[in-house]
Amino acid sequence: MTPAVPSRRHTIAADLRTQISTGNLKAGERLPSETQLATHYKVSTPTLRNALALLQAEGLIEKVHGKGNFIRPPLRRITYAGGGRTPFDPALQVIIRTTNLRARGHLRTLLKVSSNSPLTEFLCITHEGKSPHSLARIYVPRDLAAAVQLGPSPWPQAVDPISAEIRETVTARLPTPEEATTLRISSTLAVLAITSVATNTTGRVVEAALLVLPGDRADAVFTTHPTTEERKTKR
Structure with missing residues (x-):
């Protein structure tokens, strides 16, 4: 042939x-x-x-x-480790914009709150030099906004990931026009879209994070630890 x-x-x-x-x-x-x-x-x-x-x-x-x-300069890679445990890279600068809004549509569903419940949005854009690097939108109930802090992750967190149940959905897709413009990437470059929902020990959803990581600079690594019962079964 x-x-x-x-x-x-x-x-x-x-x-x-x-x-x-x-x-x-x-x-x-x-x-x-x-x-x-x-x-x-x-x-x-x-x-x-x-x-x-x-x-x-x-x-x-x-x-x-x-x-x-x-x-483009060689891109600094992001390793998303799951559960909000992505390490903070001091070479990346983070710009955070805070907005108060009301829960509607998918936000109401994600946070399991009633319509028009007060929320706070943290829009976070990391930069490498002058180039946008990643995008995150974090939503928390308004009464928890004061507890949000920038920890070992480049994105704000309203809950300690060790003591919370975190459910994540990872999707590979093309960026929306807004995402492509904000991150200055091609509309044909796939992104990792991660939806992370954290629930505290009382069962309350305390945080919903929507992360967008361009596929040319992001890796997602997930580690599974067997439970005590699983370890006993294998013995």
């Missing part, structure tokens, strides 16, 4: 990828304009943009509106 011939967009992406990996194109460097690149590779502008989109999805370049395409 004759091997498939790479498409022009893949050939162009491969050439630019090699230039990045060998250092011919350096981090922070602005690429020539899309028109110039299209002329250089003798392709149409749409084909050239498709090639750049492949590199954007890999996190190798980023498109800054009104400025052009830039080579």
Whole structure:
């Protein structure tokens, strides 16, 4: 069987990828304009943009509106360990914006509260230098907002993860338009969307966290410990 011939967009992406990996194109460097690149590779502008989109999805370049395409620095990776135990990386800066709102729709369901119950939202965006790195929205009942603190995780927590029951749902999906814009990522780059709901010892939901981690810089690691009964059974 004759091997498939790479498409022009893949050939162009491969050439630019090699230039990045060998250092011919350096981090922070602005690429020539899309028109110039299209002329250089003798392709149409749409084909050239498709090639750049492949590199954007890999996190190798980023498109800054009104400025052009830039080579991205090597991305610092986030290891999400589950249960809110992601270690804080001092190389990342965290911007937190607090908003008071009322429980409606999916928030009412997540937090198991009545409609219009007072909540506090913590919108957290981590940055590596000037580049957005991850996004989190944490919701807690208003009466617990004063207890929220920035601990060993880059996101605020309303409860000690050791003493709470935490249920997490991890989904790989494409970013919403708002997420892609906020994180300055390609709309074709998959993200890890983690919904974490913490319940205290009385059964009250004290926190619902919606985390968005771009797939080009995030790993999720989960460790399972056997219960005492399971250990006895194996003996």
